[in-house]
Each structure stands twice: as structure tokens, then as C-alpha cells.
Amino acid sequence: MKNCFKNRGPATLIAAAFIGPGTVTLCTIAGVNFGFDLLWAMLLSIFATIILQEMSARLGIISQKGLSEVIKQEIKNSFLNKIIIGLILSAIVIGNASYEAGNISGGILGLETIFGQSILKLGSFSINLMSILVGFIAFILLYIGNYKFLEKVLISFVLLMSFSFLITAIITKPNLLEIIHGLFIPSLPEQSLLTVIGLIGTTVVPYNLFLHASLVREKWKKNEDIKFAKKDTIIAILIGGLVSISIIISAATISLKEISNAADLALGLVPLYGNFAKYFLAIGLFSAGITSAITAPLAAAYVVKECFGWQANLKSKSFRAVWMTILILGVIFSSIGIKPIEIIKFAQIANGLLLPIITAILLWIMNKKSVLGSFTNSKIQNIFGFFIFFITVFLGIKTILKAVNLF
Numbered sequence: 001m002k003n004c005f006k007n008r009g010p011a012t013l014i015a016a017a018f019i020g021p022g023t024v025t026l027c028t029i030a031g032v033n034f035g036f037d038l039l040w041a042m043l044l045s046i047f048a049t050i051i052l053q054e055m056s057a058r059l060g061i062i063s064q065k066g067l068s069e070v071i072k073q074e075i076k077n078s079f080l081n082k083i084i085i086g087l088i089l090s091a092i093v094i095g096n097a098s099y100e101a102g103n104i105s106g107g108i109l110g111l112e113t114i115f116g117q118s119i120l121k122l123g124s125f126s127i128n129l130m131s132i133l134v135g136f137i138a139f140i141l142l143y144i145g146n147y148k149f150l151e152k153v154l155i156s157f158v159l160l161m162s163f164s165f166l167i168t169a170i171i172t173k174p175n176l177l178e179i180i181h182g183l184f185i186p187s188l189p190e191q192s193l194l195t196v197i198g199l200i201g202t203t204v205v206p207y208n209l210f211l212h213a214s215l216v217r218e219k220w221k222k223n224e225d226i227k228f229a230k231k232d233t234i235i236a237i238l239i240g241g242l243v244s245i246s247i248i249i250s251a252a253t254i255s256l257k258e259i260s261n262a263a264d265l266a267l268g269l270v271p272l273y274g275n276f277a278k279y280f281l282a283i284g285l286f287s288a289g290i291t292s293a294i295t296a297p298l299a300a301a302y303v304v305k306e307c308f309g310w311q312a313n314l315k316s317k318s319f320r321a322v323w324m325t326i327l328i329l330g331v332i333f334s335s336i337g338i339k340p341i342e343i344i345k346f347a348q349i350a351n352g353l354l355l356p357i358i359t360a361i362l363l364w365i366m367n368k369k370s371v372l373g374s375f376t377n378s379k380i381q382n383i384f385g386f387f388i389f390f391i392t393v394f395l396g397i398k399t400i401l402k403a404v405n406l407f
Contacts, residue, residue, distance in 0.1 A: 009151040009155065009215075009219055009232065010057065010212060010215040010216045010219055010229070010232060011053065011212065011229075011232040011233040011235070011236035011237060012151070012154060012232070012236045012239075013151065013154050013211065013215055013295055013298075014053055014208045014211065014212050014215075014236060014237070014240075015158055015236045015237060015239055015240030015243075016154045016161075016291035016292070016295055017205065017207070017208050017211065017291070017292060017295035017296070017299070018049070018203050018205050018208060019158075019161065019240050019243050019244065019288050019291070019292070020102070020103055020106060020202075020288055020289070021102055021103060021105060021106020021107070021109065021288055021289050021292065022099075022106075022202055023202040023203070023244060024106065024247055024284075024285055024288050025106075026195070026198045026199060026202055027042070027199070027244050027247035027248045027251065028248075028250075029195065029251075030195050030198075030248050030251070031247065031248040031249065031250065031251025031252035031253075032252070033192075033195065034189050034192050034252075035178075035182070035252040036179055036182030036183075036248070036252050037182055037187050037189050037192070038189075038192060038195060038196060039179065039245060040182060040183055040185065040186040040187070041186075041200060042199055042203070042241060042244050042248065043183050043184075043241070044200065045200045045203035045204060045241070045244075046203065046237055046238065046240075046241035046244075048200070048203075048388045048391060049203050049204050049208075049237050050234055050237045051384045051385060051388055052209060052359065052385075052388060053208065053209070053233050054230055054233045054234075055362055055363075055366050055377070055381070055385070056208075056209045056210075056212040056213045056362065057213065057216045057226075057229040057230070057232075057233055058226055058229065058230075058372070059213055059362075059371070059372065060212065060213035060216040060217050061216050061217070061221075061222075061223065061225055061226055061229055062223060062226070062371070062373065062375050063371055063372070064217055064221065065217075065306075066214040066217075066303075066305075066306040067209055067213040067214075067306075067358075067362070068088060068210060068306035068307050070213075070365055070371065071084060071361060071365075072085060072306075072307070072309075074364075074365055074368065074371065075361075084357070084361070085307050087350060087353060087354055087357065088303060088307060088354065088358075089303065089304070089307055090346075090350040091206060091207075091347065091351045091353070092206070092207045092210060092299060092300055092303045092354075093322070093326070094346065094347050094350065095207070095348075095350060096296040096299060096300040096326055097300070097325070097329050097330070098346075098347045099296060100293065100296050100297065100327065100329060100330025101329070101330045101331075101332075101333035101334040102334075103292035103293040103296055103330065104131050104134045104135055104289065104293050104331060105131070105289070105334045106288055106289030106292065107130075107134040107285075107286050107288075107289025107290045108128060108130040108131055108134060108289065108334065109285055109286075110282045110283065110284070110285035110286025110289060111130050111133070111134070111286055112130060113278060113281075113282035113285065114278075114279060117130075118130050125336060126336070126337070127335045127336060128334065128335045128336075128337070129335075131331055131334040131335040132331060134289060134290060134293060134331075135293070135327060135328075135330065135331035135334075135335075137290060138290060138297070138327055139327060141294055142294060142297065142298065142320075142323055143320070145314040145315035145320075146314070147215075147219075147314060150294070150314075154291055154294065154295070157287045157290060157291045158236075158287070158291065160284075160287050161243060161283075161287035161291070162239050162242065164281065164283045164284030164287065165243045165246040165247055165280075165284040166242065166246050167280050168246065168247075168250045168280045168284065169245075169246035169247075169250045169253075171250075171280070172249065172253035172254060174249045174252070174253045179249060183245075194398075197395060197398050200391065200395060201395050203241070203244065204355070204388075204391075204392065204395070206351055206354045206355045206358055207296070207299040207300070207303070209358060209362065210302060210303050211295065211302060212233075214302040214306070215302075216229055223375065226375065243284075250281070293330065296326065296330075297322070297324075297330075298323060300322055300323065300326050301319050301323040301326075304322045305318070305319055345403045345404070348399055348400075349399070349400050349403045349404070351399065352397070352398075352399030352400040352403065353396060353400065354396075355392045355395060355396050355399075356389065356392040356393045356395075356396045359385075359388065359389045359392045360389055362385075363382065363385045363386065366381075366385070367382065
């Protein structure tokens, strides 16, 4: 058992990152509105994520550099280099800052489902004390600045989240034949296209490619370690995918007419399965919120460090300054209920542009022997990679159109 966990870690943080409150809510809505029909979209998302994250991890181990560093090094045209780096900074740093409030709010929903609301009123302002608690937990874990400790904590949260959502799905006693049909026979019910796009978009996340390449260097230094990174990626992403699938199954099995977030699913379980089912889902939702609240600022700090060429580490002042800024903004926005719509809209457009561009650049780099030597992509990896690239182009276009209210 000890050897089994010895080479687990970086990819589990990636799973922790993409199973956030947005993913939980979207999977809940998918299950409520379309039953098991969209399970195939989640299966496709898992496959695409494994392919791209494996490339990112391999690049990080062989080059011992982050993805941002390699991009700066390999794009020789000065103007194009600055444009790409600017887009990366905009999408990852500004994007994660604007989404952090949602991550913290997700953790709050889990706590409020069990303990109820805790609001402090100061004149015309109302402050949600739960957001300060979630932010404080994330702050302490990041401030400790020990990668191995952070890794163990996030692995624990992911396992807790996985157990909670899986038990919730089992409790609802779903029809196994319908689940198999939904997983392996694609269908597109009326008005389901946006949900399919959302399911793929919340799983194939741009900032995870940067985070993974940076994190593997904290754990592995030798080319021979690629085999461990590959196993770690496959297992962790499959576990993350199982969480998403479990949420869809749970939501599909119970009868809910209206739903705005995953907390509604927790309350919907109570009449049929008792309070203990609600507690399982609430714990899972809290875990999803806190893990994303930690990984989003961490990813942004790594990207800024690499883009500006800082010789920084987890405990350096400059590194801490980046993640603190993002975390504090998230706590403020979530505690007083402010939604920075224009910033979020900008972040969505930047991420919509970034995903296909970074996928294309990653594929280009993964075929450069000057960077990877004998560890370049195989033909089958390139075929899968280009297939995923076309998916990301479609996703990117839809995300941008949605953000500017044209879809």
C-alpha cells in the first residue's frame, strides 16, 4: 500500500482542480435535465484530459521546465511570443482570480447544507462568515509551502470527495443497464448541446496543463519516472471522472424539477434516502470547493513565476504574493456576494482563445526532438491529440460566443 501511494500525487491535484463547484453543479444539472443520456460526454472528457495531461507531465519531467517556460523558449518570434504569454497571463491569472469566488462559494454550499447559513450584517453589507472560514483553510494550507504536505492533504480531500459522491450514487440505486447505455451510446437530446459543451469544458481545463507540468518537477527528476507519471495521470483522472459520473447518476435518479446548484441535489436526497445521504453529498461538495480554492491560486502563481522568469519557490515572497492576491479577491467577492461579471466574461473569452492555442502549441512542442529527444509523441498520440484539438476549437468558439452573449 505504501509503494502504491509513493508515486501518486501531481495528477491527483489536477483531478482536485477540475472537480470544482462548477463541475459539480453542471453534472447535477445534466443529470436532472437529461438523465443518463450525457454520460458519454463525460467519458469523452476523461479520455481527452488523460491524453493532454500525460503530454504536459511528460514535458515537465523531460525538460524540467514549466509549460510557460518552454513556450517562451521555443517561440522565437518576439511579437508572437509576447502575444501568447500575454494571453496565458490573462486567461490563467485573471481567469483564476475571477473564478476563485465560485470555488469558495462551492465549499460554502457544502458547509451550509450541514450547518446552515452564518451571515454577519454590518449596516447595509452582509458578510458570509463561511467564505472567510474556507478562505482561511486554503490560506493555511498554501502558506505552509510544503509540496509533499499539500499533496497529501489534497489527495485526502480527493479521496473523501470520491467516496462521498460514489456512496451518494450507490444510495440512489440506479439502473446499471441505463448507465452503460448512456456511457457508450452517444445521444444528443433536444437543448442538450450547451450542457455537453459545458461538461467537456469543465474537465479539459487550460490551467491544469500548466499546473501539471510544474508540479511533476516537484516530485520527479529522471526520465525513467515518466512511467510513474503516466500511471498517476490515468488513475487520478479516472477517479476524477468517476466523481463527475457519480454526480450525474445521483441527479438523474432522483426527481427534481428545478435546480440552481448542487446543494439542491443534497436537499432533494433527504425525502427519499434520509439525512445521511445529504451529509455525504455536502461533504463531497465542500471537498470540491476547497480543493479548487487551493489549486486555482497555486496554478496562477506557477504561471506568473514562469512567465516572468522568477527564481521562486512555494515559500518565496513573490510566489506567495500571487496566490494570496487571488485567494483574497475570491474571499471578498464570495463573502459579500459580488459577481465581477465583466471580469468573468473577459476570463471566459481569454480561456476560450487559450485552450485551442495551447493545445496546438503543446502538440507542436511534443513533436520537437530538440525539447523531448526520444520522448516525442507517437503517431497514435498525435492522432488523438489532433482529434482533441478540433474539439477544443469548437469549445473555444462556443465559449467566446457565449461570453459575448451571441449564442
